Amino acid sequence: MQLQCPMPKLDFDVITLGHGSGGVLTNKLLDSGVFDLLSNDILDERHDGAFLELNGKTAFSTDSFLVSPIFFPGGNIGELAVNGTVNDLAMCGATPKYLSLSFIIEEGLPVKEFWDILVAIKFACKKAGVQIVTGDTKVVEKGKGDKIFINTSGVGPIHPKAHISTQNIAVGDKIIISGNIASHGMAIMSVREGLEFDSEIKSDTTNLNHTIIELIDAYGADIHLLTDPTRGGVATVLKEIAQSSEIGIDLFQKDLPIDDQVASACELLGLDPLYVANEGLFIAFVSEASADAVLERLRQDEKGKDAQIIGSVVGEHPKQVIMESGIGGKRVISMLPGEQLPRIC
Amino acid sequence: MKYMSEYRDPALAKKYLEEIKRTVSRPWSIMEVCGGQTHSLVKNGIIEMLPDKVTMIHGPGCPVCVTPLNLIDKAIYLAMEKGVVLCSFGDMLRVPGSEKSLLEAKAEGADVRILYSPLEAVKIAEDNPDKEVVFFAVGFETTAPANALSVVHAHRRGVKNYSILASHVLVPPAIKAVIDDEESKIDGFLAAGHVCTIMGNTEYHPLSAEYKVPIVVTGFEPLDVLQGILMVIRQLEQSKSEVENQYARIVREEGNPEAQKIINEVFEVRNQMWRGIGEIPDSGYAVREKYVEYDATKKYNVSISEAPENPLCISGQIMKGIKKPFECSQFGKTCKPTNPLGAPMVSSEGACAAYYHFSGMVEA
Numbered sequence: 220m221q222l223q224c225p226m227p228k229l230d231f232d233v234i235t236l237g238h239g240s241g242g243v244l245t246n247k248l249l250d251s252g253v254f255d256l257l258s259n260d261i262l263d264e265r266h267d268g269a270f271l272e273l274n275g276k277t278a279f280s281t282d283s284f285l286v287s288p289i290f291f292p293g294g295n296i297g298e299l300a301v302n303g304t305v306n307d308l309a310m311c312g313a314t315p316k317y318l319s320l321s322f323i324i325e326e327g328l329p330v331k332e333f334w335d336i337l338v339a340i341k342f343a344c345k346k347a348g349v350q351i352v353t354g355d356t357k358v359v360e361k362g363k364g365d366k367i368f369i370n371t372s373g374v375g376p377i378h379p380k381a382h383i384s385t386q387n388i389a390v391g392d393k394i395i396i397s398g399n400i401a402s403h404g405m406a407i408m409s410v411r412e413g414l415e416f417d418s419e420i421k422s423d424t425t426n427l428n429h430t431i432i433e434l435i436d437a438y439g440a441d442i443h444l445l446t447d448p449t450r451g452g453v454a455t456v457l458k459e460i461a462q463s464s465e466i467g468i469d470l471f472q473k474d475l476p477i478d479d480q481v482a483s484a485c486e487l488l489g490l491d492p493l494y495v496a497n498e499g500l501f502i503a504f505v506s507e508a509s510a511d512a513v514l515e516r517l518r519q520d521e522k523g524k525d526a527q528i529i530g531s532v533v534g535e536h537p538k539q540v541i542m543e544s545g546i547g548g549k550r551v552i553s554m555l556p557g558e559q560l561p562r563i564c
Numbered sequence: 565m566k567y568m569s570e571y572r573d574p575a576l577a578k579k580y581l582e583e584i585k586r587t588v589s590r591p592w593s594i595m596e597v598c599g600g601q602t603h604s605l606v607k608n609g610i611i612e613m614l615p616d617k618v619t620m621i622h623g624p625g626c627p628v629c630v631t632p633l634n635l636i637d638k639a640i641y642l643a644m645e646k647g648v649v650l651c652s653f654g655d656m657l658r659v660p661g662s663e664k665s666l667l668e669a670k671a672e673g674a675d676v677r678i679l680y681s682p683l684e685a686v687k688i689a690e691d692n693p694d695k696e697v698v699f700f701a702v703g704f705e706t707t708a709p710a711n712a713l714s715v716v717h718a719h720r721r722g723v724k725n726y727s728i729l730a731s732h733v734l735v736p737p738a739i740k741a742v743i744d745d746e747e748s749k750i751d752g753f754l755a756a757g758h759v760c761t762i763m764g765n766t767e768y769h770p771l772s773a774e775y776k777v778p779i780v781v782t783g784f785e786p787l788d789v790l791q792g793i794l795m796v797i798r799q800l801e802q803s804k805s806e807v808e809n810q811y812a813r814i815v816r817e818e819g820n821p822e823a824q825k826i827i828n829e830v831f832e833v834r835n836q837m838w839r840g841i842g843e844i845p846d847s848g849y850a851v852r853e854k855y856v857e858y859d860a861t862k863k864y865n866v867s868i869s870e871a872p873e874n875p876l877c878i879s880g881q882i883m884k885g886i887k888k889p890f891e892c893s894q895f896g897k898t899c900k901p902t903n904p905l906g907a908p909m910v911s912s913e914g915a916c917a918a919y920y921h922f923s924g925m926v927e928a
Contacts, residue, residue: 413651413679413688473574486568488680489655491607546577546786548609553921556901557667560654561680 224341226334227252234328239358248356252334256341261317261352269352271317273374278313280304281372289336289366292406293421297339299498300369302426303449305347308373309428310445310501312381312435315347318373320354325364336367347426349373378432380439385464387443392532393510394468395503397430397517398423398525399478400453401485404495408488414561416487420480425499430522434503437516441509447501453529454493454552456502457540470530470542470552488561493542493552495559504532571785572608580790585615587797593619593749594796595742595885597735598704598756599626599913600784606918608786618793621885622908622915624738624841625756627703628655629907629914630883631731632837634870636661639700639729641866643674649692651685652700653707654678659910662871666700682714682728689718689726698860701728706758708732708849709823712830715851715858727860730851733836735759736767737847743775747886752796754782754789757811762827764819768807776805783811830855837870840879840907877906882915889916896920 229251237244254262261269284300301318308315320340324333344351406422408414427447435442448456453475461468477492485492499522505513510528517523530542540552596602602622605611611620624630640661643650650666657666657678670676675695679685682699689697701711711728718726735756742748755768760781772779778799782792792810799806809815827849836848851859873879876894881887889895889908899905901917908914912921 413677413684416680482568544608544786545572546574546608546610546613548611548613548786550607550609551921557658560657561678 224256224338226331229330232330233326234324234330234333234358235326236358236360239324239356245356253337256337257344257351259350259352261350269317269319271352271374273376276377277374278308278311278377279372279374280307280311281370282307283368283370285365285368286407287365288410289332291410291422294424295336295339296367296369297336298343299424300371301340301343301347301349302424302498304371304373305349305426305428306447306501308375309431310383310447311377312383312431312445313375313377314432315349315373315375315428317352317375318344318349318371320351321370322354322356323364323368324356324358325366326358326361328366333367343426347428378435381435382440383442383445385444385460388460388464388466388504388532389443389506390466390532390534391507392443392504393507393528394457394470394530394532395505395510395514395517396453396476396527396529397427397501397503397523398499399476399481400448400497400500401477401481401492401495403498404452405481405484408490409484414488416484418480418484420478420484423497423499425522427499427501427522430517430520431501433520434513434517438505438509438513441506441513442503443506444504445501448497450496451555452492452494452496453502454491454540455554458552458554461540462538465537467533467536467538468530468540469533470540472542472545474527474529476525476527490559490561494555507531568785571783571787573787576787577790580787580794581613584618584790584794584797587794587801588615588617589801591617591619592751592797592800593621593885594752594754594793595621595623595750596754596782596789597623597625597739598754598759599629599911600758601625601754601756601782601789602915602918603913604784604786604789606921610786610789614793618797621750622882622918623742623885624838624883625704625735626908626911626913627707627733628659628911630733630838630840631656631659631702632839632870633662633873634868635729635731636666637663637868637871638861638866639698640664640666640669640674641868642698642729642860642864643669643676644672646696646864647675648696648698649675649677649688650698650700651677651679651682651688653680653702655911656700656702660904682711683717686714686718686721686723686726689723690721693725695725697726699726699728701730701732704733704735704756704759705763705827706761708827708831709762709820712826715830715855716826718858719855724857727858727863728851729860730831730849732831732849733838734833734847734849736771737844738838739771739779741841741844741847742884743777745884745886747881748884750777750885751800752778753780754792754796755779757781757783757788757815760811760815760819762820762823765807765809765815765817772805772807778805779807781807781809781811781815783814840873840877840883842880874905879906879908879916882908889919892916
């Protein structure tokens, strides 16, 4: 569904260097609707920075977003930028509250596209319950960017019951994944120049904060660690945790949830879905005793309906992630030397 | 997922493994020729599940790995110095040339694009008449029809700014070279199912008869590979040496005559350099004179001599099955996927890289 907000009438169709100069054009661009669209009491003050009330333990996170193409099945770079930072805060056990929003725009970007991105940002903020409280816009020469880059940073108070740390992970912990893997990466791949294929695969980009906070409310310290397997996919994230925490992880391929179309697309391109990026997924390390209950509760949430226990923490093979294949053989999961590339045959 | 899940059935896999265990009475060494099969063996953990008497040897069947160094250098030269749009299959990009990889050339500003089909490259040429477009046409017989088709397609449409940098390798001569090696100790072969989909099985009968080795044309799913291994072992135990077709759901005895026709239209057989192995007679394709204007090596007349391979690399012995990756003194130490010394470490389908990634003999 494309959410609509009428675009203001402007006397320019594309963004030019002048729109980032801080002068008349910048004001024209911002006054033409950007401020109205994202309006809230803090942003409306239009000061150099935002004045915030924060008490107690607070999480702070930042992320930059570059994706090609900027519009893809299931979303665009705008909601990705909001959901990305919202989810990073949620993984800390925090309730995201305030976001900063910075654009680096390559001159020539159609204003219409910029507007669509802003509208997506507005609605993503609304869904997540966060406010954009400060921001910045810069424009670079043609060829020095890739249409638009977005940075968001965010803060939010940590839930009093949350106790998230790699140090909490213990042997016996179950590893829960909140839904189907590899959808985002394959949605992007399906529209990337030179590799396009027809499919109904959509990015899974979404905010996870409400889902997470509900779980923490109910199970608190039984949730030992939360992480979102974005870049590098499930494999990379688990390998990082195994290495840094010196624990062993056993994974079971048969339990990995994956959509049929996504699995087929991965086969076709010779990509391993374990290494493909996700946007609206999280992995939870949960105490063995609570794992089934957490899973059941998560499955009642729309964003966790495909959740599965995919593995567990073991005392054997510290630092290693070992996956049992569908037919019962074992393999070590390691990090890739770089970006995963489609195979020849 | 139909057509995939049924070839990954754990209960059937177990049955095949039990049958293999029951059948094997003596040690046998079996080479899977194709990198795709190596990938399947290690990805599914099959090697560890096989009885000790069965040793799998990983053959030279990774086209990315055996592409000669100087051809990669040529591709990089064309992209960097001649300003062509260099199009390639994805996994070719990370393979190091003598100085850099295509991925690094891209980072330095060369226009290098990953494509899934060479026909896309012809389209890029049509859309950009002011630019020269070169497709890096590597692969076994499997990718040859599509690469040949791109040439015919460009020719028909009068596209003059398209050419291919061809480095095709052929499987039967490679099997012959492996058996002919004095140190080779291979008892039977799994032939590459997809290659035979194109070329059929006829080339393998004389090989099997002359060298008295079983050759089983095999697919790539775990059950395919297990069944292929069982078929080879059954023949060996009964002292048979025949060509059998495990992959009958895809492969016909005569192959795909249409595909063969288009290959013959564009390519002719020639001697071919294999990285890590050396020159093998009649083991590659060259673009025929008729289509010379689409042959990038002639069009650009690039002369780059063969760079020396790292002397520490024993890739020739690895790809002929004489040594296992972990028997190499450099494996996992100086030679890693991020810094490959030679052919089998460069692509995930190369024997060394596959071992490195999946079998956990070294820590990443």
